[in-house]
Amino acid sequence: xxxxxxxxxxQFKVEQGxxxxxxxxxxxxxxxxxxxxxxxxxxxxxxxxxxxxxxEGAKVVCEVVSHVRGKKVIVFHKKRRKGYRKRNGHxxxxxxxxxxxxxx
Numbered sequence: 001x002x003x004x005x006x007x008x009x010x011q012f013k014v015e016q017g018x019x020x021x022x023x024x025x026x027x028x029x030x031x032x033x034x035x036x037x038x039x040x041x042x043x044x045x046x047x048x049x050x051x052x053x054x055x056e057g058a059k060v061v062c063e064v065v066s067h068v069r070g071k072k073v074i075v076f077h078k079k080r081r082k083g084y085r086k087r088n089g090h091x092x093x094x095x096x097x098x099x100x101x102x103x104x
Contacts (some may be wrong), residue, residue, distance in 0.1 A: 001045065003102050005060045006038040014060055014099045021068070024093035028064045034061045034097065042104040049104065058104045062097040070094055 002015045007022050016095065028034050039058035043047045049055050070092040077086040 001102055002043050003039050003058065003060055003104070004041040005036050006040060007036055010060055011040065014102065016102060018099045019065070019080070020062070020097040020099065021070070021094040024067060024095060025064070025095045028095060030064050030066055032064050033100070034062050034064060036062070039104075044100070044104055055104065058102075060099060061101040061103065062099050065096040065098050068094050068096055072080070 002013055003074045004011055004013055006012075007020075008025070012020055012022070012023065025034070037054070039055045039060060040051050040053065042055050042058050049058070051058075072089050072091050075088045075090060077088075078084065
């Protein structure tokens with residue numbers, strides 16, 4: 001059984017027991033349960049339910065594992081033959097979730 005769920009504007013394919021890294025959820029504390037009800041699609045052993053726009057009564061229950069920072073991404077700008085180079089780095093904050101249950 002899997003589902004497509006929208007979390008903070010991004011869509012994720014989730015199955016029970018999977019780990020997700022979503023954008024930082026400051027209001028969620030480590031160890032707490034979080035429910036997402038914007039379920040766009042549910043596949044239950046070949047039976048597919050597609051929402052218009054969401055599946056009624058479906059939700060995904062996750063547990064917050066930790067708040068982490070991603071790997072550094074280097075942003076490099078250059079204009080050829082002009083001597084212009086600019087280097088900048090960025091680390092994104094993520095929240096690690098574990099999918100506990102899919103209710104359809």
